[in-house]
Amino acid sequence: MTTDNIIEIHRVTKAFAKHTALDDVSLTIPRGSVYGLLGPNGAGKTTLIRIINRITAPDSGRVLFNGRDLQPEDVYRIGYLPEERGLYKKMKVGEQAIFFARLKGLSRHDAIVKLKAWFEKFGIESWWDRKVDELSKGMAQKVQFIVTVLHEPELLIFDEPFSGFDPINANLLKEEILGLRDRGATVIFSTHNMSSVEEICDHITLINNSHNILTGRVDEIRRQYGERKMITVEEVSSMNDIFIKAVKGELSHGKH
Amino acid sequence: MASINLIIAREFNERVRKKSFIVTTILIPILMVALMLAPALIMRYAHGDTRLIEVIDQSGLIAPSLENNSEIVFEPTSATLDEARRSTAENETFGVLVIGEDVLTNPNNVTLYANGPSSVSIEEAIKSQVSGIIEKEKLKAYHIDNLQQILAEVETHVSLQVFRVDDGRDKQAASSAIATTVGIVLAMVLYMFLLMYGAMVMQSVIEEKNNRVLEVIVSSVSPFRLMLGKILGIALVAIFQILIWAVLIVVIGGVVIPHLFTPDMMGGMEGMEAMQAMQSGAMGGIDATAIQALSVMTDIGYITQILVYLILYVMGGYLLYSAMFAAVGSAVDSVQDAQQLQTPITIPIILSIFVMLLVTKDPNAPLVFWCSMIPFTSPVVMMARIPNGIPMWEPVVSLVILYASFLVMVWLAAKIFRVGIFMYGKKTTFKELWKWMRYKY
Structure with a gap:
């Protein structure tokens, strides 16, 4: 059975000892979208992402992947770049990339072929035999990005992908992400950097205090909540304003 | 299962290629041979002036x-x-x-x-x-x-042969001296193994935590498999290192010893002993302990039995302790921070060394017996007891307890592990570890 939604989350709740990370959260992620997962620190974004990656399990609720319950093998079809990310410092770049690729189910041979292609594309073939601790942070991030997308996953999850990149490389990365979407991948994009959301996301969900407080298409949300502001204030209301107002509970519909 | 093999292979390959691994692997046998030879060398070269x-x-x-x-x-x-x-x-x-x-x-x-x-x-x-x-x-x-002539004939050195009645048969047991020595050596091997390789598991987890590489990995491999993969990978490192040591010690020993002791010196000593033995007949001059030691060394059944127990206890003890070390490693950010949480793990190991020394006095004392049953001390203590000849059921029961506790411990450690690997910056207390164990996942 195929469905238009790659991920459907139904009433997921996840509690830790003293706080509830997610409280009855539901959302659907359309196939082929770039989906922004927004919210202040500690809102529950990372917990939600970990649930989708099967790193933790929800206390209640269901997670559907391609219309059926998430299976252990589905992690091979997901690529995840966590916010807390890093590489083995003492391992050589090429060897390490092969290790991560094989963890995602690629054979050694396939991994090498694909890696060589990506390294060529980024112009970093000379790094293959260098150790990670000889690379700068930005260089390591590039390797990390390649490792995340190498197995051509259907679903890509990026948690604050642009932190640690200079503007030129951030732009390169953004284009790669959009390119992956054009080739059919769905991208979940977790951030609190609103300007990047406006540029690349077509859908968003805003999570605050463990709840999904705002969800929908970016253009609709802007029309819905930004309209009046557009009249009263001369500027186009930015997603940043909507974000702040939503979190503070001051969001009011633009049209009455 | 493929993923756990990858974790094991990476752990093994990376550790074995480290400089520190290569250095210790080569230096330790040299040190051991030097230690073994030191008394002989001191006797030979360092005696006082005439x-x-x-x-x-x-x-x-x-x-x-x-x-x-x-x-x-x-x-x-x-x-x-x-x-x-x-x-x-x-x-x-x-x-x-x-x-x-x-x-x-x-x-x-x-x-x-x-x-x-x-x-x-x-x-x-x-x-x-x-x-x-x-x-x-x-x-x-x-x-x-x-x-x-009378004086020469009456001169006597007594050495005691010990027989132990076992299942109604007279069986030549190793004399207490040999059993004690074998027991202490075995217990020390275990002690070293548990502490050294257990701590290596902990360092490995801390290292990955510091590299921020853990979350990337657990998105492909479950935390439980990651932990088990690390434990098994380092077990392979341990086996590999010990095999190299065994080979090196035999080779270095075989090459160095003949060079240190000139042939006429060795020959002279052996010749003298042989002559004495011949002169004084079968029961005379030659040391009965030496004969026993020789018969113990060549008793294949005895050696196999001890080796099997050794392997079982090393494995069980290592699995139990490395699971605890992995849990501690996941809960801290640096080796320094680990000190406090590590203490309850190292205390039973050190305690078992003290109890092991009591084995030399009485291998069946109540304290010794119970410590050879309690899984945290049983590997070291039981290994010291076994050469003394104890009923079969004792090591069997103790092994069952040990492996059962390993399963419980891995389960608990995994619970701590999957919470701990995402915790940064905060100093973890025992209270928190207890809390993590009760988290639902």
Whole structure:
């Protein structure tokens, strides 16, 4: 059975000892979208992402992947770049990339072929035999990005992908992400950097205090909540304003 | 399952190629051989200078029978005490030994005037030589025929052979001395294994945590498999390293020992022993302990049994302890922070070494028995007990308890592990570990 939604989350709740990370959260992620997962620190974004990656399990609720319950093998079809990310410092770049690729189910041979292609594309073939601790942070991030997308996953999850990149490389990365979407991948994009959301996301969900407080298409949300502001204030209301107002509970519909 | 193999392979390949691994793998056997040879070398090269002692023998009985050795040379003199003391002081010889005229009836009449500090070993050597000579002189007074021959024939060294009644059969058990030695060696091997490789698991987890690589990995491999993969990967490292050590020790030992001891020296010693053995017949001069040691070393059944137990206890103990070390590693950010949480793990290991020393007194004392059942101390303590010959059911029960606790421990450690790997910056307390164990996942 195929469905238009790659991920459907139904009433997921996840509690830790003293706080509830997610409280009855539901959302659907359309196939082929770039989906922004927004919210202040500690809102529950990372917990939600970990649930989708099967790193933790929800206390209640269901997670559907391609219309059926998430299976252990589905992690091979997901690529995840966590916010807390890093590489083995003492391992050589090429060897390490092969290790991560094989963890995602690629054979050694396939991994090498694909890696060589990506390294060529980024112009970093000379790094293959260098150790990670000889690379700068930005260089390591590039390797990390390649490792995340190498197995051509259907679903890509990026948690604050642009932190640690200079503007030129951030732009390169953004284009790669959009390119992956054009080739059919769905991208979940977790951030609190609103300007990047406006540029690349077509859908968003805003999570605050463990709840999904705002969800929908970016253009609709802007029309819905930004309209009046557009009249009263001369500027186009930015997603940043909507974000702040939503979190503070001051969001009011633009049209009455 | 493929993913756990990848984790194991990476852990093994990375550790084995580290400089520190290569250095310790090569240095430790050299150190071990050096340690084994040290006493022999010290005996050979580092004995004290030869001491010259002038002897004024007023009785005339003792001096002719005094024997010189590599440490002491006796030189009878007819000088007076004052002259002798002056001349020895000038020549910087050791001193003057004065033996009184009535020494046979008054053995206290023996005096040593030393020019420098004396030593217990020299004094003992002089006392035992003089006593021996006086005893023989006294015996001579009885006018026994063939005295020399009788003395040579009655000289005896007793060494005890121990038999243990086992299942109604007489079985030659290793004498307590051998059993104790074997037991202590085995227990030390275990102690080293648990502490060294257990700590290696912990360091490995901390390293990945510091590299921020863990979350990337657990998005492909479950935390439980990651932990198990690391434990098994380092177990392979341990097996590999120990195999290399065994080979190196045999090779270094085989090459170095013949060079250190000249052939005539070795040959001389062996020849002498063989001659003695032949002269004194089968039950005589040769040390029964040595015969037993030899029979123990060549008793394949005994060795196999000990090896099987050793492997089972090393594996069980390592799995139990490394799971705990992995849990601690996941909960901290650095090796320094680990100190506090590590203490409850290292205390039972150290405690088991103390209890092991009690095994030498009584392998069946209640404390020893219970510590060989409790899984945290059982590997070290039971391994020290086994060579002493204990009923079969004891190690079996203790092994069952050990492996059952390993399963429980891995389950608990995994619960801590999957929470701990995402915790950064905060110092973890035991209370928190307890809380993490109860999290639902």
